[in-house]
Amino acid sequence: MAKSYVLAFDQGTTSSRAILFDRAGRIHSVAQKEFQQFYPKPGFVEHDPMEIWGSQSGVSREVLERAGVSPDEVAAIGITNQRETTLVWDKETGKPVYNAIVWQDRRTAAICDDLKAQGLTDYIRETTGLVIDAYFSGTKLKWILDHVEGARERAQRGELLFGTVDTWLVWNLTRGKVHVTDYTNASRTMMFNIHTLDWDDRMLEILDIPRAMLPDVRPSSEVYGHTDERTFGGARIPIAGIAGDQQAALFGQTCFEPGMVKNTYGTGCFMLMNTGETPVASPNGLLTTIAWGLNGKVTYALEGSVFIAGAAIQWLRDGLRFFDAAPDSEYFAGKVGDTEGVYVVPAFAGLGAPYWDMYARGAIFGLTRGTRKEHITRATLESLAYQTKDILDAMQADSGIHLKSLRVDGGAVANNLLMQFQADILGVPVERPLVTESTALGAAYLAGLAVGFWTMDEIAQNGEIERKFEPEMDEQARHDLYRGWQKAVKRTMGWAREDEDEKVSTTRNPVAQV
């Protein structure tokens, strides 16, 4: 049967998606399923690993059935995933020993403080390209080994396996035959040396992680294995591409040349710049990370990671019950001309780049008796654009490159009001592509390249722009609004630190102290 499609698995933070792409790189069919988020304590975020696998395998079968496409028509599977999220499971039974600890989870902040106190900041930055933060997998893995009874000993005996979500999916797709990850996902673990392309023994020693439980690290485009016959009705489909979702989006947006940038608005917001074959260190709070490994070469990127973007819109929907669906945010925000001075800082999981404050927490500023849900909704949408400006400023300073336009993608770019405000606050045009599923497209490209479904030249010709948003705001208004944002951010910082509580208790009731 002719191989006419590539199937992308896009395992995101809030949903699992399967997308079938045709030869033109156009979407043929999509299936998606949201899954449950667990917040067992403040700052804790977990997923059920079996639900990750169940929802992802479910939507991948559904997308084929719905499109009437046989698994035999699929040339390859490409996998892209929420990064850093940490899983540990039993090698024999495949049973997870603990829930997946999600990238947003802050429970390991104290372990990170301890690493900083040991003077490891420079070593970790130079070796792994990362700043010390609870975001990355290493301290999450340490936490599981420290807290699940007997886990470290079992891992030392080779009975337990570690993986990020890509590794977990490949392991399940192959029914335990293949235990791999790719350079992009490994570069988010804080255990991987991004220069030598190997796990870093010193980091493993510092975190007390047995090497035996770590996956093989491979390039982002090659045949890692085939799906087990039982998964897709007898078909053995090559699994031929793996990349973390943000790197996959950079590839999907065809940012192949150094200096090219994309910004993805999903649960979080992630801006990546291709820096070519040279890792660029950031003095301005960005990460140095691996963009992809392809054709025997490694491409690096600078990354600005914002933890909460579309998730703040979900919070308005589910937490505050302002509306029933995320797209309604545009309708409500559009009912007011501006926020009337209201700022929402959605630091629900601390602040990522460029602030890196694990103890910041969310806040709403500037409330008056006239504030309505429309203002808060608008301010929440605007927070995505302000956070993007924070990152873009850092990236331009680090790279010395001044962007002429910003390529965007991800679920929230459907929001025209947000896109217009983004162009206004940056003062540069924002370009929205025809296929905004760049993440899945990137994974499909990587897989398709490995099996000869596409060539690089064919891919480079794709990337049609659907709409360009031109900046319309005057310079003074832009300046004033952004200053308000900076003031608001400053006031959220350090909020959850214990010594902040002490400061308050010693200043409480000054009259009584006199």
Ligand SMILES: Nc1ncnc2c1ncn2[C@@H]1O[C@H](COP(=O)(O)OP(=O)(O)O)[C@@H](O)[C@H]1O
């Ligand atoms: N029209 C919209 N306006 C604002 N936010 C939106 C809109 N549509 C979707 N979102 C937000 O985008 C996110 C989903 O984007 P997606 O790229 O699927 O994220 P992820 O891969 O992180 O799960 C959700 O957090 C949702 O709140």
Ligand SMILES: O=P(O)(O)OC[C@H](O)CO
């Ligand atoms: O789920 P997303 O698409 O917001 O991506 C999550 C990132 O990979 C976290 O680093």
